[in-house]
Amino acid sequence: MSREANTQRRLGRIMWILAWGLALALLTWYFQQKLVQDHNPNQQVQRLDAQTIVLKQNRQGHYLVSGELNEEPVVFLLDTGASQVAIPQAMAARLHLxxxxxxxxxxxxxxxxxxxxxxxxxxxGPFTLYDLEAVIMPADSSEILLGMNALRQFELIQRGDQMTIRR
Incomplete structure (x- = not known):
């Protein structure tokens, strides 16, 4: 076999390895995005009008929604069983509470x-509440529990796998 044929063969193998590596990287990225979307399907809040939003349940039946706390991006978990907004300790430290x-x-x-x-x-979404009481919890969660001291300011309607929140 000639030297040129060996070089072409080696180059062909390298190209196949690179193609498989790229395919694996793209699949990994796609499925990671899918997992994130399944965990929090409300990364972009769906607005019906200026005073109404609609949230979708995640696969576990919870309502998670992206929002802001003290103008920092966070993820809220709506919890009608919690009396107050509850913030995990690590997140409270990050938010300088x-x-x-x-x-x-x-x-x-x-x-x-x-x-x-x-x-x-x-x-x-379009709603902002000011000067709320909250508690800092010793928890490892990455979500902030949105308790009733915040939720009572809204009308909550659950139908099927959607919750409508109206101010």
């Missing part, structure tokens, strides 16, 4: 110690 008075909290996981804090602004 001041931990105030400690308090005993009763959660599904048992009693824990949390800390009172205040949120300057909370934005959900």
């Amino acid at each position: 001041v931990a105030g008075q400690p308090l005993q909290l009763h959660t599904a996981a048992g009693a824990v110690t949390g800390y009172r804090t205040r949120v300057k602004s909370l934005s959900l």
